Amino acid sequence: MPSFNDERVPQEAAQGAASLQLIDGLGAFDEAGLDAFVRAIRLAECGLSYAVVAIMGPQSSGKSTLLNHLFRTSFKEMDAFAGRSQTTQGVWIARAKDIDPCTIVMDLEGTDGRERGEDDTAFEKQSALFALAVSDIVLINMWCHDIGREQAANKPLLKTVFQVMMRLFTPRKTTLLFVIRDKTRTPLSTLEPILRGDVQKIWESAPKPPKYEGTQLSQFFTVEVTALANFEEKPELFEEQVGELRDRFNNSIQPGGLAGDRRGVVPGSGFRISISDMWKIIKENKDLDLPAHKVMVATVRCEEIAHEKLSALLADPDWHDLDEGARKGLVPGFGKRLSALLHRHLSGYDDEAAYFDDSVRTAKRNYLVTKVLDTVQPAYQAVVSNLRNEAFNKFKQEMKVWAERPVGEEGFAVAVRRCSEQALSDFDKGCSDSYVSQAHWDNGKLREKLHRDIDAHAQTVRAEKIAAIVASVEKRVEDALTESAGALLDAASPDTWLSLKRLLTHETDIAKAALLSDIAGFEPDETEKATMLDGLTSFSRGVVERQARKEASQALLRMKDRFTTSFSHDAESLPRLWSEKDDIRAIAKEARSMSLKGLSILAAIRLDDDIHDRIEPALSSLLDPPSQEAIKSKEFSSDGDSSSILVSNPLAASSWDGVPQGNTLLSPVQCKNIWRQFKAETDYTISQALAAQEAHKNSSSWLPPPWAIAAIVVLGFNEFMALLRNPLYLLIFFVVYLLGKALWVQLDIAAEFRHGFVAGILSLSTKLLPTVMSMLTKLAQEGSKAAGVGNSNSDSTGRSNRFQEYDMQDFSQNSPSENSTSQGSSHGGSSVRNRQHKNVAQSAS
Structure with a gap:
């Protein structure tokens, strides 16, 4: 056993590895040893943050063994092979290991021992009273089979101790923790009320001074009960239960802890004097004398x-x-x-x-x-x-000043280290200037907090700066990719996705290089770099995918635009004028084929090298659907296998073959629905083109059939010869032709009869007379202007020229009602009428 009298106490004594016999078997108090012990464990520095635990109980009941396992002390234990005899004499003291706060453990000599005999119980009472007076927690060790007994349960001893304690001291609230050893099958819930009732009876039967008459046990004591298994028969269960009990002694002095309310606790610096005086008072067993x-x-x-x-x-x-x-x-x-x-x-x-x-x-x-x-x-x-x-x-x-400096002048990490060292140095200098020699206040925690705050602020600024850099790079990538990707997807060429992949790789590589250059001053580790580069790669791909999804959402509009561009414009991008030579059906099929190719481009994302889709061949069946005979032959050849039917019709599936679900922009079913709507909306344009072509054909075929022309030549030969013999008839017919042509153009007879024969007759009947009168009035005016000028031949020629001018003027100045009629026609019909007007003007001239 190490000595505590030396000023240089071994370190293990402070950690609880050694124990001190505070009071020997004769009652002698070792003050010098206690003083060395208190200094060894630095109790004075603890102030009030310490606890005292004592144990009492029958001799050879395993008290020292329990304390050694519970507090990891080194009290001497009984050698079972040497026989059951007294092991602990007097009162021993040690410090518990690894328990906060500092806990002082006292091992008391066992009661009811044969060494002291039946009559020598004074020391038992003295040590028990000493334990109750100085301890915050008193463990009462008892065998499970002794519950309900009188002497073995220490009932007379507790009664005497209660009586003397209230007479000699001002009691403070202490925790009585009954530890039931070698617990049997009787439940703890049954044993605990018995113990509590016994303690209550002992308290009520103990004589009390007048000032404590009527006080309750709970005013001075807190009773707790726990149980432990047999140490020898169930060592593992015993260790587990001791470990749980040990946890209750951590933070025991906190409110609600095991140590009670700690009224009247002396500071650690006065512990030695306090317990020394208490032992003197207990030893003399008389009232407290006045000091000298x-x-x-x-x-x-x-x-x-x-x-x-x-x-x-x-x-x-x-x-x-x-x-x-x-x-x-x-x-x-x-x-x-x-x-x-x-x-x-x-x-x-x-x-x-x-x-x-x-x-x-x-x-x-x-x-x-x-x-x-x-x-x-x-x-x-x-x-x-x-x-x-x-x-x-x-x-x-x-x-903040660093953030305002030019980029590249000083790296962020270098600036943080410089500023952090300067701030901590200034703080240390200030603390040295504020040092108070009479106190030993430690500013280590505040310095650590300053260091943590600096690190936290630096991390916040770093995260913000890096986030801003990443956002800037991502903005540049987004600006570079969005417009280019949109243009490529809008063009929808066969190598669209290959071009998009090259564009994505190129812009991403540029952005990665810029990002690594911008964050070099932050000194990121390889993991952080890899994370940011992976995030940038994902972001760049996401930009292209978002643009692709945006274009896919407008697939029908894109298809219609491509169809209109291809169908309504020729190879030189000029508007088509549908003539008889144009094969509208072939042109429409080609335009739809181009639109269908655009749909296949927008159906799925193909940025990965391992995607080998068959989207375009599958969609081509929409342009050239198989015949019923082919479908039936496929159905018969499949021998009734439903899977083969689905394979023969890929547009009936919910996803594309060879395309991951996440890369699908338009499912086969959606493509089929888009095509159906596209076809329905473009059918009208095709029908309008066919109508315009038919109208052009009709407007250019005013001559009768060849057989009719031959009949007219044969049957009208005499009349034709008569006209040749008399030129006046020819002139009359020419004038009549000009008048009729002018009326045809002026009245737009073809447009009038487009709504039906009856409607055309009724409309012409209302317009014919005003039109003729208007023409005659204009001819009269022109005739009066040309009177007296020229001979009859020149007069005839002038009249003819004025008629031509009149006809052209009428052609260019149609009435509003006629224009409104022409506006209701289609684009193809308007083109035909314009060409008719041009022909009329040419013929008139």
Whole structure:
């Protein structure tokens, strides 16, 4: 066993590896050993943050074994092979290992031992009373089969201890933890009420001083019950249950913890004196004597001096200046000024209390120092907090200045390291300037918090900057890809997706190079680089895919535009004028084929090399659907196999063969529906073209059939010869022809009869007379202007020229009603009429 008398106590003693016999079997108290023990475990530094645990119970009941397993101490245990005998004599003390807060464990000599005999029970009562007086938690170790017994359950001992404790001390709330050893099959829920009832009866039967009459057990004690398995028969279960019980001793002094309310707990620095005095009182077993007159006077006077110095410090103008300055901001030389101020007032205490009892003087000085430091600590904390805020704000300002510098002047990581080191250096200098010599306050936690805040802010700025760089690069990629991808998809050439893949690879490589260059100053690791590059690759592909989906959503409109461009314009991109030579059906089929190829381009995304689709061959069946005989032959050849029928009709499937589901833009069913709608909307354009062609054919075939011409030549030969013999008839017929042609054009007879024969007759009957009168009026006016000019031949020629001019003028100035009629016709009909007007004008001239 190591000695605690040496000033240099081994480290293992502080960790609980060694134990000290605090009180020997004769009742001698080892004060020197206790003093060394307290210093070894640094109990004075714990203040009130410590707990005391004691154990009492019958001899050889496994108390030391329980403590060693529960608190990892090294109390001597009974050697079962040497026989059952007394192992622990007196009171032993040790520190628990790896338990927070600092926990002091006391192992008491067992009760009811044969070594002391039946009559020598004084030490048992003394040690039990000592344990209750100094401990926060008292473990009462008892065998399970002793529950309900009188002596074995320590009932008389507890009764005596309760009585003497209330007479000698002011009881404080203590936890009585009954540990039932070698638990049997009886449930704990059955054993616990029995124990609680026994303790309640002991408390009620114990004589009490008048001031404690009627007090309840719960006012001074908290009763807890737990049970453990047999250590030898069930070692694994025993260790598990001990581990669970050990967890309850962690943070035992916290509110609601196992240590009770801790009223009257002395600081760690006074623990030695407290338990030493308690043992003296218990040993003498008499009322507390008044202290010696010398000590009493020293106590009163030192307290007065301490209060006077504390009051003087609070009223000192220098302290007010320091306190006010600390609350407002930084105070230059704060540490030196405050240390000098505290030294002046503490020196005054030392001078006035120099001749009083040393122990009392020292105790009261420690009390004064504690009070003084508690008073000035808020100001010190304010100064240190201001130092921390100033260093942090300076770091943020430096980072802001860095952000405004030209790109490439200094990398982000280099700037962060420089600014961080500078901020921490400024904080350390400020703390050194604020150091108070009388206190040992540690600013390590605040410095760590400053370091964490700097790192967090740097990470935030870094994330924002990198996010901005990535967003900028992605914006450039999006701008470069969106327009180009849209143009390629709109063109819908056979190599559209190959061109898109090349475009995507090219722009992505450029963006990756730009991104790596922009983030080089941030010193990202390889994993971060790979993540950002993968994200950029995914983003670039997503831009193309979004554009593809956008174009696919307008597939019908794109198909109609391609059809209109191909169908309505010739190879030189000029509008078609449908003539008899144009094969409208072939042109329409070709235009639809081009639209169908565009649909196949927009049906799926083909940016991957492993996609080998058959979309275009499948869609070609829409342009040239198989005949019924072919379908029937395929159905018969499949021998009734439904799968082969589906293969023969790929547009009946829900997805394209060889195309992943995620790459599908338009499913086969959607393509089929789009084609059906496209075909329905383009049928009208084709029918209009056919109608225009037919109208052109009709407008250019005014001559009768060849057989009629031959009949007219044969039957009208005499009349024709008569006309040749008399030119006047020829002139009359020519004039009549011109008048009729003018009426034809003026009245637009072809357009009138387009709505039916009856409608045309009725319309012409209302327009014929006004038109003839208008023409005669104009001829009369022209005739009057030409009167007296020329001979009869020139007169005839002039009249003919004026008639031509009149006809052309009428042709160019149709009435509004006639224009409205012509506007109702189709584009093909308007073209035919324009050509008719041109022919008429040429013939008239």
